Amino acid sequence: MMRRVDIRTIPEGATLARPLVDQRGAYVLAAGKTVTESMAERLWERGFRHAYVHAPGFEGLDVREPLEPQTFQQLRHLLAGLVNQVKQAKDLAQVEVPVLALQDVTRQACEELAKQNQGFLLYPPWGTLADRFIAGVINIACVAARIGVEMVDRDAVRHLFLAALLQDLGTWVTDRAVEHVAASLSIVRSYRELNAWVKHIIADHHERLDGSGYPQGKKERDLHVLSRIMQVAVAYVELVQDARNPALPHEAQEHLMAEAGVLFDWNAVQTLRKVVPGYPTGSVVRLSTSQLAVVVHPGPPSLNRPRVRVLSKKGDRKGESALGAPEDTGAPDETIEQPDWPASLSDSGQPAAYEEIDLAVEHAVAIVRLLES
Numbered sequence: 001m002m003r004r005v006d007i008r009t010i011p012e013g014a015t016l017a018r019p020l021v022d023q024r025g026a027y028v029l030a031a032g033k034t035v036t037e038s039m040a041e042r043l044w045e046r047g048f049r050h051a052y053v054h055a056p057g058f059e060g061l062d063v064r065e066p067l068e069p070q071t072f073q074q075l076r077h078l079l080a081g082l083v084n085q086v087k088q089a090k091d092l093a094q095v096e097v098p099v100l101a102l103q104d105v106t107r108q109a110c111e112e113l114a115k116q117n118q119g120f121l122l123y124p125p126w127g128t129l130a131d132r133f134i135a136g137v138i139n140i141a142c143v144a145a146r147i148g149v150e151m152v153d154r155d156a157v158r159h160l161f162l163a164a165l166l167q168d169l170g171t172w173v174t175d176r177a178v179e180h181v182a183a184s185l186s187i188v189r190s191y192r193e194l195n196a197w198v199k200h201i202i203a204d205h206h207e208r209l210d211g212s213g214y215p216q217g218k219k220e221r222d223l224h225v226l227s228r229i230m231q232v233a234v235a236y237v238e239l240v241q242d243a244r245n246p247a248l249p250h251e252a253q254e255h256l257m258a259e260a261g262v263l264f265d266w267n268a269v270q271t272l273r274k275v276v277p278g279y280p281t282g283s284v285v286r287l288s289t290s291q292l293a294v295v296v297h298p299g300p301p302s303l304n305r306p307r308v309r310v311l312s313k314k315g316d317r318k319g320e321s322a323l324g325a326p327e328d329t330g331a332p333d334e335t336i337e338q339p340d341w342p343a344s345l346s347d348s349g350q351p352a353a354y355e356e357i358d359l360a361v362e363h364a365v366a367i368v369r370l371l372e373s
Helices: 036-046 071-089 101-116 130-153 153-168 177-188 194-202 225-240 249-259 266-275
Strands: 002-006 027-029 050-054 283-287 291-297 307-311 356-358 367-372
Touching: 002 291, 027 036, 027 225, 071 101, 071 130, 101 130, 101 153, 130 153, 130 225, 130 266, 153 177, 153 194, 153 225, 177 266, 194 225, 225 249, 249 266
Parallel strands: none
Antiparallel strands: 002 050, 283 291, 283 367, 291 307, 307 356
16 A cells, blocks of 8 residues: 655655665664654655655555665665766866775665566656756666666676666766766776776767767667667666656657667667566556556556556546646656545455556557656
């Protein structure tokens, strides 16, 4: 019975469905605790951007994120410090990259990702611009590594994950896309502890098979499989988490499929579709019937037609409201308020009043908007 919410918009009196854990593994707030407005403000100050709370209609859902909470917080803590350094640096070569710490948490993260077999919610791009950046690079790292688990060996998976954490640091010092790769390489070039493949992936993560990418316009014959995997992961996450016009996950995967073999590696695209469901359990969507629904199962692999639980009546949009968050915060622009939810439970513990629709069977109904994922 858990729903992910922005720390800034947790309803007064909501109770945590999962504990909040910091980068040291210490419990900051236990499951079952009631969250007050002042408590939410303190959690924000400590770096927490989302939490899971009890919510009617979400009963019995196995909602997963890519990483364990402590691992995510360790990554977030390391990346926040690194971003601050880059923003303030006069000479990028002087930025101190915590290579050993990043390698340690990368090892742990890849072990966790190797055990993921059902799909996971991407981390939400909520908060400041730095928060959006951090969530984005961690998402790319997780998607690239999850593809890599199916295609390459364990060491190569780690190279993918670590490269994803470092490859876009240059965006903080230049607005020109073609220049940020060189800037990122300037930061990591002197670190002998970094495997050469990590630097190789960073150099090529925006190249394309047909030579239309940047910065060097390399073609298929010059691109290693690790770079090809990264290119697919970057493109997918950037499409679905675009700040102004995010694509629906199934649309993003269809776009990659259309360009597979031309711009993107065919095997990497197919593997993405198999191991990264577009609508994992816990995603909140709007259907073509105007109803709100939550995904209870991602459905058949590669189909992107999940089973959903309907949370509102047909044509009812009263449960959806603008948050009015500043444009650059990355907060979701819609949420679900708490109307009069049915309270009766069936013998299985599921709310008997909620209709469930299998979109793999019911082709007349489609997902038209992703509200929370």
